Amino acid sequence: MQRYFISKSQLHQDHILIEGEDVKHISRVMRMAVGDRIICCTEDGQSAICELNELSADSIKAIPKEWLDEQKTLPVNVTIVQGLPKGDKLETVIQKGTELGADQFIPFKAERSVVKWDEQKIAKKLQRLNKIAKEAAEQSHRTTIPRIDMPRSLSSLIKTSESYDHKLIAYEEEAKAGEAAKLVQTLHEAKLNDRVMVVFGPEGGLSEYEVATLKEAGFSSCGLGPRILRTETAAMYVLAAISYHFELMG
Amino acid sequence: MQRYFISKSQLHQDHILIEGEDVKHISRVMRMAVGDRIICCTEDGQSAICELNELSADSIKAIPKEWLDEQKTLPVNVTIVQGLPKGDKLETVIQKGTELGADQFIPFKAERSVVKWDEQKIAKKLQRLNKIAKEAAEQSHRTTIPRIDMPRSLSSLIKTSESYDHKLIAYEEEAKAGEAAKLVQTLHEAKLNDRVMVVFGPEGGLSEYEVATLKEAGFSSCGLGPRILRTETAAMYVLAAISYHFELMG
Numbered sequence: 248m249q250r251y252f253i254s255k256s257q258l259h260q261d262h263i264l265i266e267g268e269d270v271k272h273i274s275r276v277m278r279m280a281v282g283d284r285i286i287c288c289t290e291d292g293q294s295a296i297c298e299l300n301e302l303s304a305d306s307i308k309a310i311p312k313e314w315l316d317e318q319k320t321l322p323v324n325v326t327i328v329q330g331l332p333k334g335d336k337l338e339t340v341i342q343k344g345t346e347l348g349a350d351q352f353i354p355f356k357a358e359r360s361v362v363k364w365d366e367q368k369i370a371k372k373l374q375r376l377n378k379i380a381k382e383a384a385e386q387s388h389r390t391t392i393p394r395i396d397m398p399r400s401l402s403s404l405i406k407t408s409e410s411y412d413h414k415l416i417a418y419e420e421e422a423k424a425g426e427a428a429k430l431v432q433t434l435h436e437a438k439l440n441d442r443v444m445v446v447f448g449p450e451g452g453l454s455e456y457e458v459a460t461l462k463e464a465g466f467s468s469c470g471l472g473p474r475i476l477r478t479e480t481a482a483m484y485v486l487a488a489i490s491y492h493f494e495l496m497g
Numbered sequence: 498m499q500r501y502f503i504s505k506s507q508l509h510q511d512h513i514l515i516e517g518e519d520v521k522h523i524s525r526v527m528r529m530a531v532g533d534r535i536i537c538c539t540e541d542g543q544s545a546i547c548e549l550n551e552l553s554a555d556s557i558k559a560i561p562k563e564w565l566d567e568q569k570t571l572p573v574n575v576t577i578v579q580g581l582p583k584g585d586k587l588e589t590v591i592q593k594g595t596e597l598g599a600d601q602f603i604p605f606k607a608e609r610s611v612v613k614w615d616e617q618k619i620a621k622k623l624q625r626l627n628k629i630a631k632e633a634a635e636q637s638h639r640t641t642i643p644r645i646d647m648p649r650s651l652s653s654l655i656k657t658s659e660s661y662d663h664k665l666i667a668y669e670e671e672a673k674a675g676e677a678a679k680l681v682q683t684l685h686e687a688k689l690n691d692r693v694m695v696v697f698g699p700e701g702g703l704s705e706y707e708v709a710t711l712k713e714a715g716f717s718s719c720g721l722g723p724r725i726l727r728t729e730t731a732a733m734y735v736l737a738a739i740s741y742h743f744e745l746m747g
Contacts, residue, residue: 318723345728473567475596483593487734488737490722491738
């Protein structure tokens, strides 16, 4: 069943009012009619099977028929900190990372990031990234859309990291050195709903200064196996490993 | 150090003769000179640090200085069978799957594959995919390049699967049904160098007929967590999980 994310203002006492692009999607793309069913997901992660009750050109009224008890989020809250990469790689990280269960993404203005975000275009870029996250969340049957932060500096990132329970750096040099224990150890120690932050460098990797500064702030660096992964592949590896550890191995 | 894959014919008694595109890469892209060092990887998975000895416009002579003992391949041999997907997704699967340690890729002419490979273009397509695998193997510091098979039909795939120790289907319906045990169980049972085949459907998924036929032939279906993954993400999930299981958890 197709899913749509709705905001608090769309949730009324006995119905949900669907507006904006979702109206076009339901009417024109899915070609649905009165009586057809969709799943609506609220901002606080609840979801309900809803029946379409009234369709007009700019809004659709849907009646919740059954509230669902779905567990689609990872048992730990994972924030992916991604050193700003080139081209459309950040979009890839957000699309695939959303499918794989990330809770939040923080673009990071790393020393070796070639790309600089033009201040005037940040709003537009974030809008596009949020759209990608929303669509990936719908397609992967999630009940929540991951949050996407403003790009942060190293000091701002470290300040934010203070509220996290576990802080990791995916560091290429550790992979080369054969480090294999830290990710496993962290996942063994993590408890339900713990907050985990993992930092990934841009294409050129994190600088030694960044790694040293993050370590001083309580981050541990971890290897991801003996092969060197591209920056966008590393984030997927960590999320898949976390899902395997908690959701399959139990 | 930059790596280059060489064939048997390039390996001489006291030197390695580098030819073709790698010559351009070494001279023009890397701007290397006599005395600079590279890593050469042979077809049988050995690798050596080599010193450049003579550079000409169409060949480079490199002298092996130290043979390395590298373990870059997954402890089990994984074959990714990918239902032919749309667009450039097969390229993504091969690039990321190579980084993540796959041993072999088999494109699969699935019932719901929208894309058909034109017989006349197969050679050219395979050439392009092999180039992607070679470059990804070099970049990820692998010592072997994964093989890429001709696209296969269901019956041909089943015949090939007879030589495998473990046969899995990544099946969306199992994810929806909450299946979580099969992948973990398979990895627990797998021994060093066992051959594992995992089949992924195209965008529309595998058909019920395909799943039933594969199951009859000894395949088991496995879920990959509660979220529904895109076809190209599913292959990465399985490879990352296998790496996490064997290479990090040990």
